[in-house]
Amino acid sequence: MADTLRLTEIFYSLQGETRTMGLPTVFVRLTGCPLRCTWCDSEYSFHGGSIHALDDILAEVAGYRPRYVTVTGGEPLAQPNALPLMRALCDAGYEVNLETSGALDIAEVDPRVSKVMDLKAPGSGEHARNRFDNLMHMGPNDQLKFVLADRVDYEWARMQIDQHGLADKGGELLLSPVHGQLNPRELADWIVADNLPVRMQLQMHKYLWGEEPGH
Numbered sequence: 001m002a003d004t005l006r007l008t009e010i011f012y013s014l015q016g017e018t019r020t021m022g023l024p025t026v027f028v029r030l031t032g033c034p035l036r037c038t039w040c041d042s043e044y045s046f047h048g049g050s051i052h053a054l055d056d057i058l059a060e061v062a063g064y065r066p067r068y069v070t071v072t073g074g075e076p077l078a079q080p081n082a083l084p085l086m087r088a089l090c091d092a093g094y095e096v097n098l099e100t101s102g103a104l105d106i107a108e109v110d111p112r113v114s115k116v117m118d119l120k121a122p123g124s125g126e127h128a129r130n131r132f133d134n135l136m137h138m139g140p141n142d143q144l145k146f147v148l149a150d151r152v153d154y155e156w157a158r159m160q161i162d163q164h165g166l167a168d169k170g171g172e173l174l175l176s177p178v179h180g181q182l183n184p185r186e187l188a189d190w191i192v193a194d195n196l197p198v199r200m201q202l203q204m205h206k207y208l209w210g211e212e213p214g215h
């Protein structure tokens with residue numbers, strides 16, 4: 001359908017992770033995801049939602065007068081109109097983040113958008129879906145994220161960083177523990193022991209609001 005998107009929610013909160021952690025941000029959560037990560041915390045966005053005109057989404061975002069907008073899901077890129085949405089958000093002057101699984105092609109994403117792309121580790125159950133060609137479209141403004149469930153995932157991430165020369169690409173490398181599964185202290189100790197060139201992050205919104213949707 002032209003100029004419409006299936007939307008789960010729009011809300012204003014603090015960004016809980018990534019380079020803009022702690023900054024007030026409007027979240028545009030699009031409905032649907034072709035993946036099923038074992039530790040997914042946004043399963044409520046897999047189905048349902050409602051159809052909205054792109055212009056209506058832009059108007060609702062503008063109502064919050066934000067500086068930062070995050071387009072998330074689900075997997076936003078599963079909807080082709082996510083591309084014109086992000087372009088329009090950039091044209092409106094916002095600083096736009098895209099949270100994407102790494103399983104779909106990111107080549108056509110507006111270059112003004114900071115892509116926050118996952119590389120799915122084995123513990124997600126979806127690591128066969130990683131689209132490694134996407135790495136050639138990641139630049140200094142982008143952020144590559146590993147969510148880790150255990151030591152096996154950590155070793156896998158370390159190997160990817162090494163094999164693909166990810167530390168030399170200029171963007172952020174983010175390592176997060178699966179909330180409630182991998183002890184953050186353990187991950188911190190591993191990173192320091194290995195002198196790994198990454199930024200560790202915790203999901204701040206989980207500490208503030210738990211699993212409540214809308215944050």
Ligand code: SF4
Pocket residue numbers: 033034035036037039040041042043073074075101
């Ligand atoms: S890609 Fe994201 S939304 Fe989709 S199943 Fe995995 S964690 Fe959940």
